[in-house]
Every structure is written in C-alpha cells, then in structure tokens.
Amino acid sequence: MIQFSDFEKKIKVVFKDKDLLKQSFTHRSYINENPRTALSHNERLEFLGDAVLELVVTNFLYKKYPQYTEGELTSLRSALVNAVIISEVAGDIGMNDYLLLSKGEARGGQIRG
C-alpha cells in the first residue's frame, strides 16, 4: 500500500486534505482500469497546478533578473517550465513511486500525458 505520508515527509509539506494529495497522483489510466474506485484522476488539478507553477516561476524570474526584458524572461521561463525538466525534477524527488497508473502505463515506464 502506498504511503503518501512518506512523500509528505520527503517534500516537508503536510497536506490538509489527503484526498487531494492522492488525487494529484492518480492518472486517468488507473481510473479506467479501476472503474469502481472512489478516486478521481488528476487532470483538473493539473489545470490548476500548471497555472500555479507558471506564476511561481514567473514571480521568481521577475525578481531575480531585474535587468532582463520581457522577451528574455519569457524565453527563460519556457526553458524552465517544460515537460523534460519537470519530469526530471519529479524523478529526483521520487514522485514516480507514488503515481497510481494502469498496469500497462506502469510497465511502459513513461507517462504519455
């Protein structure tokens, strides 16, 4: 059984709503394979989280590089917020160990989206 409390310890964040934490790790393929589960997949949370990540990175770059133009900042942000880098960071903090996937997706070792 996956212990999300281990993940909370690892990232040093305690979630008020553990169901939301679990939902954030639930891939659509897991729901398809387990139609009776009470879980929802994470795609709506992804919609929200992408916008949070965008603002966090934007605010960081805006403050860190006061001499950069809007165009330079936009290029820098695109380079930072891309799927490859995010998946590397996710791997570094061990997020893949907690993902709820279908068996097929898990065997593939790659999340297709």
Place this chain on the structure above:
Amino acid sequence: MIQFSDFEKKIKVVFKDKDLLKQSFTHRSYINENPRTALSHNERLEFLGDAVLELVVTNFLYKKYPQYTEGELTSLRSALVNAVIISEVAGDIGMNDYLLLSKGEARGGQIRG
C-alpha cells in the same frame, strides 16, 4: 496632468508603490518619445501580470465548474483571457484614459502591443 489617484478611487484599490502603478500604464512608445523620463515601460510588469491573471481566472473556473473536464476548462479560459475581452474590460473601467503613449500611438487610438 494625469491623476492616478482618480484611477485608484475608480477601482477601489490603493497602491502602496505609486511608481509601480505609473509604470504599469507606461507604454514603450512613451519612453521612446521621452528618453529623459525616469519612468520604465510596462513590459516586464506585463510578463508578471499575465501570469497573475492566468492563475486568478484558472482558480475561479476550477472552483466554479467542478463538473468540467480539464479540456473544457482550458477552452473556457482561452475564451475569457483573450486580447479582445481584456481590452473591452480595460475600456469599461476607463484604463485607456491613463495610458502614457507616444503622440502617434495616442492618435491611432489602438495599442499595437
């Protein structure tokens, strides 16, 4: 002389840093035409503000439409956060009266970006 305090009253927000408020209304063309001004143009703030607007709208839609999928929410957000709608809202609250533009841009009546 443009009174930004009128604008603050209109939108019922008092800015701590009035220079930032003024900068947010300063178009690049104004700086080009007035090279000795101490003002900076608003493009870096636009980079930051776009990400704030994106998150505000995203959070609003996420909460308001719990039954919508990520795809539906994304389409709805694109329809809301577009240049035409934003410029209409800006017109409704009289923002165009405060914009610092070059004389050429001001005569044209259109902001090109």
